[in-house]
Amino acid sequence: MAARAQRMAGQVAGRQLWGWSWAWHLVGLPIAAIMLGPFLWMLLSSFKPPMEMIRVPPTFFPQTWTLQSYQEILQKLPFARYYFNSLLVSSAITALVLFTSSLIGFVFAKYEFWGKETCFTLILSTLMIPFAIVVIPLYTLVSAMGLLNTYPGLILPMCVSSFGIFLMRQFMEGVPSEMIDAARIDGAPDLWIWARIMVPLSTTALSALGVFTFLWSWNLLWWPVMVVSSSEMRTLPLGIVSLAWENAQRFDLAIAGASLAIVPVMVIFAFAQRTIVRGVALTGMKG
Amino acid sequence: MLPNPSATRAGTRAAARGRAGVRPRGGWFPYIVVGLALAWYAVFVFYPVLLALWMSLHAWVVENPRASPFIGLKNYTDLLFEPTSRFPNAARNTLVYVVLRTGVLVPLCLALALLVNQFKRSQRFYIFAIFLPSLVSAAAVGVLFRAIYQPTFGLINPILLTLGLPRMGFLNNPDQALYSVIAVDIWQSLGFGTMIYLAGILNIPEVFLEAAKIDGANRWQLFWKVTLPLLGHTTLFVAVVTLIHSFQVFDLILAMTNPPGGPGYSTYTLSFLIYNEALQRSRMGTAAAIATIMFIVIMIFTLIQIRWLRPKWEY
Numbered sequence: 001m002a003a004r005a006q007r008m009a010g011q012v013a014g015r016q017l018w019g020w021s022w023a024w025h026l027v028g029l030p031i032a033a034i035m036l037g038p039f040l041w042m043l044l045s046s047f048k049p050p051m052e053m054i055r056v057p058p059t060f061f062p063q064t065w066t067l068q069s070y071q072e073i074l075q076k077l078p079f080a081r082y083y084f085n086s087l088l089v090s091s092a093i094t095a096l097v098l099f100t101s102s103l104i105g106f107v108f109a110k111y112e113f114w115g116k117e118t119c120f121t122l123i124l125s126t127l128m129i130p131f132a133i134v135v136i137p138l139y140t141l142v143s144a145m146g147l148l149n150t151y152p153g154l155i156l157p158m159c160v161s162s163f164g165i166f167l168m169r170q171f172m173e174g175v176p177s178e179m180i181d182a183a184r185i186d187g188a189p190d191l192w193i194w195a196r197i198m199v200p201l202s203t204t205a206l207s208a209l210g211v212f213t214f215l216w217s218w219n220l221l222w223w224p225v226m227v228v229s230s231s232e233m234r235t236l237p238l239g240i241v242s243l244a245w246e247n248a249q250r251f252d253l254a255i256a257g258a259s260l261a262i263v264p265v266m267v268i269f270a271f272a273q274r275t276i277v278r279g280v281a282l283t284g285m286k287g
Numbered sequence: 288m289l290p291n292p293s294a295t296r297a298g299t300r301a302a303a304r305g306r307a308g309v310r311p312r313g314g315w316f317p318y319i320v321v322g323l324a325l326a327w328y329a330v331f332v333f334y335p336v337l338l339a340l341w342m343s344l345h346a347w348v349v350e351n352p353r354a355s356p357f358i359g360l361k362n363y364t365d366l367l368f369e370p371t372s373r374f375p376n377a378a379r380n381t382l383v384y385v386v387l388r389t390g391v392l393v394p395l396c397l398a399l400a401l402l403v404n405q406f407k408r409s410q411r412f413y414i415f416a417i418f419l420p421s422l423v424s425a426a427a428v429g430v431l432f433r434a435i436y437q438p439t440f441g442l443i444n445p446i447l448l449t450l451g452l453p454r455m456g457f458l459n460n461p462d463q464a465l466y467s468v469i470a471v472d473i474w475q476s477l478g479f480g481t482m483i484y485l486a487g488i489l490n491i492p493e494v495f496l497e498a499a500k501i502d503g504a505n506r507w508q509l510f511w512k513v514t515l516p517l518l519g520h521t522t523l524f525v526a527v528v529t530l531i532h533s534f535q536v537f538d539l540i541l542a543m544t545n546p547p548g549g550p551g552y553s554t555y556t557l558s559f560l561i562y563n564e565a566l567q568r569s570r571m572g573t574a575a576a577i578a579t580i581m582f583i584v585i586m587i588f589t590l591i592q593i594r595w596l597r598p599k600w601e602y
Contacts, residue, residue, distance in 0.1 A: 024402065024405045025409070027402060028403075028409075028413055031399070031413075031416070031417070032413060032416040032417075034474070034475070035416040035417055035419065035420060036416050036419070037442075038431060038432070038435055038442065039419070041435065041571065042431055042434075043499065045434070054439075054440050055440075056440070057445060058440050058441075058442075058445050100324070102323045102329075102493050103320055104320060104321065107316070107317045107320045107321060107584065108321075111314070111316070111317040113314075113317040114322070116317075116321075118457070119321050119324075122328075123324070125330050126328065126431075127589075128585060128586055129332065129336060129582065130531075130535050130582060130585050131535065132535055132557070132561055132577075132578050132580040133335075133339050133582040134331075134332065134335035134336060135561070135562075135578075136334045136339065136342070136561065136565045136571060137334070137335035137336075137338035137339050137342065137575075139565070140330065140338070140352070140571075141330075141331075141334070141335060156331070157331045159327075160324065160327050160328070160331075160358070165324075189318075190314070202371070204496060215422060217422075217458065218424065219424035219425065219426070219538075221424065221425060221538040221541065221542065222427045222541075222558075222562075222583060225541065226566070236424070237424040237425075237538075237542075240426050240427055240430050240542075241429070241430060241541065241542045243430070244429075244430045244433060244542070244545075245547075248545055250489055251433070251437055251440060251441075254430050254431070254433055254434050255431065255434050257427075257430060258427045258428075258430045258431040258434075261423070261427040262423050263386060263422065265422050265423050266419065269415065269527045270415070273411065273415060276422070277414060277418065277482065280418075280479070280482060
């Protein structure tokens with residue numbers, strides 16, 4: 001008994017000992033190098049002059065530091081416009097998803113009405129519909145609406161999220177109904193209750209859903225490939241892929257383009273890691 | 288002391304009211320909101336799904352779709368039996384993709400989550416490193432790895448040569464291209480699975496581990512007999528989500544391979560074939576038939592998940 005207690009104490013203490021965690025770093029650091037190495041190589045290579053990029057044997061650190069690749073890319077392609085397009089489309093999708101999810105989730109959480117559970121099951125069942133099956137008919141539909149190559153064409157098919165509705169219903173069911181009843185007795189309209197009681201009390205879930213939706217829409221590629229036909233309507237992911245298609249042999253340009261897309265994400269993640277990880281852990285279920 | 292019956296009843300009634308929430312008092316509000324929601328779903332989800340089924344049974348006429356003649360299952364039989372059909376090849380590639388990506392990701396994410404869980408002060412750094420690739424778009428990652436895989440000037444071949452290994456063609460070699468894409472996808476997707484496993488590990492109540500320790504379980508037994516069984520649902524969840532995700536791979540193929548889907552047809556997946564048939568070859572009917580087949584397979588996996596994910600135990 002005493003020996004067992006001693007062994008347990010040793011195990012518990014062993015966890016805190018420096019020796020243990022240093023041993024784990026021997027496994028962890030090579031993994032971190034594999035995860036971060038490509039980004040480090042990308043950043044260093046983006047500052048090499050084009051001739052150094054194709055030198056044999058290749059250099060790891062640039063021998064001459066230059067912004068030549070970035071300058072060439074910015075001359076060739078309207079990257080500022082791509083950022084603007086991506087920012088506009090992702091912000092609009094995020095705002096609309098937050099609006100629709102919280103309003104529809106509120107109704108499903110706090111109202112009783114005819115056909116409620118059937119409607120909810122119908123909405124949830126759309127989660128198993130792959131984008132691959134709707135993408136071609138959606139393309140013909142958006143084309144018939146005359147929305148090809150427009151911002152509404154990029155935004156409208158993405159502005160309601162079944163997962164968001166599900167998440168907000170789950171969260172809002174936890175808000176005490178007494179607060180709503182009190183507001184009702186005072187004659188508050190339904191939309192006022194939604195805007196002034198439910199939304200302020202749901203900021204945790206809304207911010208997680210917002211982070212997730214923004215990241216998801218920022219990275220969309222397939223739908224923009226279908227909808228966009230002119231260079232100035234491209235979103236950032238489409239812009240980078242087009243750059244690679246049009247200059248297949250220019251790896252210096254590919255690397256500088258990838259850097260322009262990746263560095264902002266790295267900076268934002270470094271500063272908002274806690275929020276983003278929490279948001280993704282809560283909603284990342286969608287995969 | 289006996290409970291006061293009337294007080295209990297009142298309490299129950301209050302609780303029932305609390306659950307039911309706002310009563311519809313002649314309220315059209317929920318009907319308007321849900322009606323608008325269903326209208327959106329009808330236009331952007333249900334109509335496209337039905338149209339896809341319809342398209343798969345007709346020979347699509349671009350100029351006048353309504354005049355498309357009904358041809359039964361010909362689109363499907365063409366896909367399966369036409370000698371020039373790329374469907375068997377794309378289906379095989381997708382199967383390889385699904386099996387490899389899922390088979391590697393699930394155990395690797397579990398191992399990484401256990402590892403990250405060991406760190407206290409440096410945990411933030413490791414989460415940053417493992418999670419960063421997941422936040423970057425597949426487009427940017429694909430374009431970056433075009434350069435990293437480049438056989439002469441890239442990052443990997445010089446390392447292989449230093450280690451005394453042979454030079455590889457990677458994306459230029461039709462036999463290696465698909466595996467090169469899968470490797471990048473695994474690298475990029477480690478973050479999500481690891482996070483979900485990490486949340487699962489943190490959810491295991493400390494008392495279970497303490498109880499096992501008091502019974503004399505060593506670290507090895509602790510993992511195999513307590514932690515792993517309690518992570519059963521997390522594992523099933525990660526596996527099914529990874530599987531469904533792998534099945535639909537598109538962005539990486541488009542961004543990384545040159546020409547997209549190549550070299551040759553070596554990286555054609557089902558999603559890519561849909562895109563190719565519809566946009567490049569204007570064969571809407573066969574594209575819709577492939578989509579329908581994918582839909583059925585994904586529905587089967589989702590139903591399996593719903594059936595198996597009913598918790599057998601709760602904690």
